[in-house]
Amino acid sequence: MPPNTTPLTMVPAPPNNQPHVLDPEFDLPAWLSNAGQPAWRAKAIYRWLHARRAESFSDMTDLPNDLRLRLEAEMQIWTTDVARHQVAEDGTEKLLLQLHDKQQIECVLLRDGIRRTVCISSQVGCAMGCVFCASGLDGVIRNLTTGEIIEQLLRLTRLLPQDERLSHIVVMGMGEPLANLDRLLPALAVAQNPDGLGISQRRITISTVGLPSAIDRLCHENPGYHLAVSLHAADDLLRTKLVPVNKSIGIDAILAAADRYWETSGRRLTFEYVLLGNLNDSPDNARALARFLGKRAALVNVIPYNAVAGLPWEEPTNASRERFLDVLRNAGVNVQTRRRKGSRIDAACGQLRRLAIQENSVPAESDA
Numbered sequence: 103m104p105p106n107t108t109p110l111t112m113v114p115a116p117p118n119n120q121p122h123v124l125d126p127e128f129d130l131p132a133w134l135s136n137a138g139q140p141a142w143r144a145k146a147i148y149r150w151l152h153a154r155r156a157e158s159f160s161d162m163t164d165l166p167n168d169l170r171l172r173l174e175a176e177m178q179i180w181t182t183d184v185a186r187h188q189v190a191e192d193g194t195e196k197l198l199l200q201l202h203d204k205q206q207i208e209c210v211l212l213r214d215g216i217r218r219t220v221c222i223s224s225q226v227g228c229a230m231g232c233v234f235c236a237s238g239l240d241g242v243i244r245n246l247t248t249g250e251i252i253e254q255l256l257r258l259t260r261l262l263p264q265d266e267r268l269s270h271i272v273v274m275g276m277g278e279p280l281a282n283l284d285r286l287l288p289a290l291a292v293a294q295n296p297d298g299l300g301i302s303q304r305r306i307t308i309s310t311v312g313l314p315s316a317i318d319r320l321c322h323e324n325p326g327y328h329l330a331v332s333l334h335a336a337d338d339l340l341r342t343k344l345v346p347v348n349k350s351i352g353i354d355a356i357l358a359a360a361d362r363y364w365e366t367s368g369r370r371l372t373f374e375y376v377l378l379g380n381l382n383d384s385p386d387n388a389r390a391l392a393r394f395l396g397k398r399a400a401l402v403n404v405i406p407y408n409a410v411a412g413l414p415w416e417e418p419t420n421a422s423r424e425r426f427l428d429v430l431r432n433a434g435v436n437v438q439t440r441r442r443k444g445s446r447i448d449a450a451c452g453q454l455r456r457l458a459i460q461e462n463s464v465p466a467e468s469d470a
Contacts, residue, residue, distance in 0.1 A: 147159075180300070395435060
């Protein structure tokens with residue numbers, strides 16, 4: 103089983119080795135004290151960054167000018183650059199962010215009624231190997247830092263008008279979140295700060311392919327989040343075909359760990375099921391899923407597959423999707439189907455990054 107928290111590689115130092123003010127491990131109050139400033143100004147700086155959406159230290163107009171100049175010279179707010187920004191007709195916006203080591207990650211803003219949900223990444227790439235997912239096609243490169251996770255939230259927040267705020271976070275972007283808990287949990291704690299984004303823990307969902315020991319760690323350390331387990335099949339043979347890491351874990355161990363999380367947290371479990379045409383979308387697959395889940399108070403989130411260029415998997419037909427849903431509903435399973443958003447902007451996880459990699463690797467055509 104992949105390790106839960108061990109760094110995959112050493113993360114290159116940011117340019118000029120300047121402290122990243124968004125990283126909770128950086129002691130800003132101590133820095134301020136050493137600079138002859140009251141430590142309480144740290145709270146004002148954080149409020150400017152998280153709640154007032156300052157783009158630079160120079161925007162923080164209630165700070166002394168000499169302090170703003172020193173912050174600009176010695177600190178950095180942003181370690182990412184927006185490599186691409188795409189907007190769909192339904193209001194979905196996707197950012198491809200380039201990190202300071204030239205790696206790239208994706209994050210998405212979704213608008214649905216009054217909800218403003220962001221989907222963020224936890225790693226560069228992914229080691230889980232789900233065969234239908236663009237994120238893991240090239241494997242995993244490294245974990246994101248806590249500051250890089252927070253930056254995604256703030257970049258997406260700045261896409262909203264001033265009178266709107268983020269309401270929900272889903273950690274369903276690139277990577278396996280439970281393989282980077284040491285950095286993810288501090289970032290989510292920052293997101294909950296009432297002086298900042300102020301997002302309730304009950305509105306934060308962590309998605310996982312199912313790492314039992316990491317689920318148990320979450321039970322012990324912070325069981326207040328929604329847990330969504332990416333299932334995709336109700337038997338080990340098919341699931342291992344779709345999610346190769348399942349071979350070393352087993353679906354029964356995943357379900358047992360999910361049950362322990364439910365018992366500890368009292369939060370309803372979600373099981374995600376990507377529906378692949380002519381592979382896991384038959385009525386028999388649905389009946390097997392209903393038997394597997396039994397009488398659990400869980401939600402099954404059926405996600406019609408979003409085709410990825412170069413992969414052989416098919417999108418389900420509308421008819422097969424409805425048959426699948428009908429079988430689950432008739433069996434008493436609480437089920438919903440995710441509406442497709444942002445399909446025209448490569449909003450499925452990893453698609454935009456993969457497209458950028460492919461474009462950058464194509465040799466320029468000769469003029470000869």
